Amino acid sequence: MQLFPKAYIDYLVEFHASRDYFECHELLEEYWKEHPEDPLALTWVGLIQLAVGLYHERRGNWRGAEKMLAQAERKLSLAPLLQLGIEKDNLQEQLKPRIAALQSGEERPYTDINFHIINVELAAICKLACELRGLKWGAPSPLDNEAVVHRHTKRDRSEVILARKAAFAAKKREREGLS
Structure with a gap:
């Protein structure tokens, strides 16, 4: 097998x-x-x-x-x-x-x-x-199912957005500490 x-x-x-x-x-x-x-x-x-x-x-x-x-x-x-x-x-x-x-x-x-x-x-x-x-x-294909056909626009991206904001804030703090 x-x-x-x-x-x-x-x-x-x-x-x-x-x-x-x-x-x-x-x-x-x-x-x-x-x-x-x-x-x-x-x-x-x-x-x-x-x-x-x-x-x-x-x-x-x-x-x-x-x-x-x-x-x-x-x-x-x-x-x-x-x-x-x-x-x-x-x-x-x-x-x-x-x-x-x-x-x-x-x-x-x-x-x-x-x-x-x-x-x-x-x-x-x-x-x-x-x-x-x-x-x-x-x-x-379920052509009438928006959640499958347009998945990338319908998914929950809140975790990704929070992670990006945290990374941006960390870089900003780092830049301010180096200035």
């Missing part, structure tokens, strides 16, 4: 069930930062960029989507996706025309990407995780 990082399994569940691409990005970015020497580091970045690109595309940010998806495609085309249970050719077949359409400015309705997961154990683990959370594997 092959072991996969919990963050990766959680990413796959969010990617294919809740379609919360912002959360996908958060989960895998945290894992990637905590494991800088991981030999799959560039693959994690490619998967993060894929989620961010889809998040932008779904919100209508075509320029941001094209940039992120193109970067993700470059990284993932070189990635050992088979090691992560993903069929690379299938992903490339979904990404390339999508990027081309974004580059040409062709407006079209948003559609989700689904990985073709070829590792049976991984697929079973992900589907069980969905079941336990009351989610449906392969569910379409």
